[in-house]
Amino acid sequence: MSDDLIQTEDAFEDDLPEQIAVRLAKRDRLNEMGDAYPVSVPVTTTIDAVRAENPGLEADVATGKIVGIAGRIVFLRNTGKLCFATLQAGSGERIQAMLSLDKVGEERLQDWKDLVDLGDHVFVSGEVITSKRGELSILADEWLMAAKTIRPLPNLHNDLGEEFRVRHRYIDLIVRDRAREVVKIRSKVMQSLRRTFEEEAYLEVETPMLQTIHGGASARPFKTHSNAFDTELFLRIAPELFLKRAVVGGIDRVFEINRNFRNEGADRTHSPEFAMLEAYQAYGDYNSIADLTQKLIQNAAMDVFGTHQVVLEDGTVNDLGGNWPRISMYESLSEAAGVTITPETPIAELKKLASSVGIEIEHPLAGKYVEELWEHFVKGDLVNPTFVIDFPVDTSPLTRDHRSKSGVVEKWDLYIRGYEQATGYSELVDPVVQRARFVEQVTLAAAGDPEAMKLDEDFLKALEFGMPPSGGMGMGIDRLLMSLTGLGIRETIMFPLVK
């Protein structure tokens, strides 16, 4: 693929694809006659408005209404003395323009045929009519080039290849309704989430993305360097430790929607940068924050689709309605595995069980085996939204111990259609226990675990000033869009990273 065609005057001469050379020549002619890229064109209305204001007209009707509209040409049908073009607005709405010899005159009709290509933005003004076949049209008195296109649009009769769509999303958005729709859905979901937060009296904040110590999750970070401070910086893997500082400071109900960066593998459900929602609620716990999470998602479904039963890309229905069940990790695992597993089950036994079902991992923490076993035995069967609650303590360093069960923490993961959609905690606010947990992590890091956290002294100091008992949650926005649409992550992100 040659992307640097239009660089130098010399390049015009030689190896330019025919279609581009032809269009550049047309551009030159337009500039000689006037302007191929005028600063504006005298539009009086929009394609959407013309359609909305002229519904259900009979065929071959003249309304007497004169309008000026602009749009991108997506179909072109030139005949001898009457030319047709289909103009598309940014919304995807289309309308037909008709250019006849007796209205625009011989010269301008010839200019149209000579200079206008598929993909061009044009302005036409004239009367709103319907054609003999009943198509709502603008019968032009005049036309103007609004912006000349140099590259040809792909044909609109075959689906674009997936790679082409991702690499040229701007073209995908022009030619594919669904691409535009997904952008719209995403925007509406964001509005809905913010609306729910506002109703619940949360404040939206923005915390650092460039951090000197990365914490709040376990993942490999992207590294960068600050010239001014001459120091290594990390792109954040999570905002958690800063949002908790905000809660310490008295921002009792706080949320952030922003990007996280994780230097891990990319696949259908993982992107190196992804939009994350985190929320914290002083005087709440993992139950109240689960309630909030359910409300956020159900409101989003209702606001965007008007139902909790959302229809996915493949035609299946994702039922997000009702009160979502909360199942215990240890109990659901014990049931599915046919063996009683508790926080007291020795690691050797867990290892043996894991090995017997083909999970071969070496890890010093019993909790890791429990989570792996749970994913093996239970995860696949969870289709409808389900909160899996009460996780092993040793894999959840930022979560408080369970109020009554020993060996587990007050943490849930929300699963929807087999994917982890969100996670929530009763937050660990005891600075002494938090320090001890961090030290364990750092010890692991020293033992060669690159994802273990470094000690964030300033965060610990904040806790020492007293963080109220709190519930907190984190939710992947891209994944929420996936749950609501059934699309892959690279379709829910408008411009996903490509090499």
Added chain:
RNA sequence: GGGCCUCUAGCUCAGUUGGUUAGAGCAACGGACUUUUAAUCCGUGGGUCGUCGGUUCGAUCCCGACGGGGCCUACCA
């Protein structure tokens, strides 16, 4: 990171069991056409068959390396 597959015109795709001139539809160019809407009809041009190297009389095709992409797998959300 490992395994398998893939890359042909502006776009979507055929095809060549190694042979002289690599095809289609849409798009483009020339012509005809005042009611088309994937307009139609006649005619024309357009390709380093991902890149580099090897084998061969001859490579788009076989082999190797590199690059892009996909699927599975591993890690993470």
